Amino acid sequence: MSTAPVVHPPRASRVPRDFYEDFVRFSQGSQAGFLAERERWLRALPVEAREELLFEFEMLLRGLERYVHQEDNGVTDAQEQPLVTRDFREELKDIRATLSQAIRLARHLLDPDSDQKLQFRRYVETQLADDRGLRSRIEGERKQETPQESLFVLRQSFESLRNLIDHLLQLPVCGLSLFTDVGNLVLREIVLNRYFRPCRLTEFRLEYDRLRSARLLELLATVPAETRPLFTTVYLGLFRLLHCLAYVSQDAQGPIPRRVRVLLALVRSEALSLVGYLKNEIAPRAGPKPLQAACLRAARDIARETERIARDILVELDRDRAAAARASYAFTQLFQAQVVALTEALAPGSASGEAPFEQLVSATESAERLRRDLWVFSQLCRAAEGHLRGDNVPAAEAVISSIVAFLGYFQDGSYQLLRYVDYEAFDRFSALLTELPWPPEGPAVRTRLIEDLRGFSHVLENTFSAVSRRAQLRGFNFDRDEAERLRDRFLAEGR
16 A cells, blocks of 8 residues: 655754745644645646636535535524424535536646546546456545546446436425435545545645735734744634635526535535634633733634624525625625734834725735846846856855845745745755755856756746736836845845
8 A cells, every 4th residue: 555755753954944835734743744745746737727616516525525514504593493304405415516517627737648647547447347357446446546536436336326326306205315315425535535635724735825915914023922823823724714705606597506505515514624723722822811811812802793694684595695795795804804903013004094805805916016026036036147257256155145034034924925836946946955065065056056047037027027917016116226236235135
């Protein structure tokens, strides 16, 4: 049986560590090895918007986990009719619709070549008549040695479950025990999947769990090291809930998509889990009493408003087609308000004024920050390359020291604002600095470094041009003076 790649602790390095990568890896626990392998697969996958497809896929898996627990999913009115006498036909239809969407997403995430090979292998294996061949096929599905195989197995299982539900829906009544048994089968397939298990509240994925706010990133960089992971967890949890709510939509005239009920059950469940985390994990360790009070206040507000939404709006989903939009709006307002309140507690006065949430997450401000930092990064790399080509090794070493210092600054801020597809080139250059002999002595080492600096400078300049073309920056000129001041500051630190 294959085992997960071993994740060794990072060795000491003169290159700054990426706090977010370390934080996310630690949050993944024993799954970190499998998920690192999955990241490599995802980066090589030739599919448009692959990380967003993966987010939606795993969001649906988490939603299914929550929805099958009908006694506390928040969208079933147990007071209107006791669960034991209820006909769960509509709930089974909700699960079927969610499975169908997950199947479609899995097909998109499997590139055609891999999908055809796995389909053909499955067909050949099903033709094996003897018990040994059948056993080999079942054991092969259990091993799931690659992310492709793992995704393919989950998709096949969901297709079988969907077919089963289609037949069960023909029964005159679908009672609680039947619904529970179907739910347990769905949960079993999800939990046993090796590479695509849904993450817990405090577990995050590098592929899509990033803070895309320059202001919040700057703020978190000032939080003490012992409490920074706690507040980062809350911010990432709130933004993930807002991300989920972006999928609660419907046509102006059409019916509410059935999977919306599943997604709203997920949002309610994770909101209440966040309440527990704020009360039991953060508040006792938040530091000063005002911060502790802010965390307890946030927990109280989320709990109270979530209960109101469940009681007054979610139970109307069957009767009022506008209820889903009203619930989504109420949840969105709630989570945005908590982002603002937490920010104000950490840095009083930083989230005031009109539309404070929109100011905190300004896409224009983040794009300007990223564009400036990319320009500075490329200037530093070009300067080091020029000194090495001129055999001015002491000057090159000073600039490389500036690059190392700038990398720490970049990782805590603008790195988080990059697109996921851009991470690989930046990670590769960071690894190069980690492995680089110091000082870089010998012509062979310097020649390799010159080429790497030149290649990465091209990446930086191309990324700078792509960011400059973003719609958010239309009409905003590049502030070269500010960028030069930042560049000179790091050059001075390297001397």
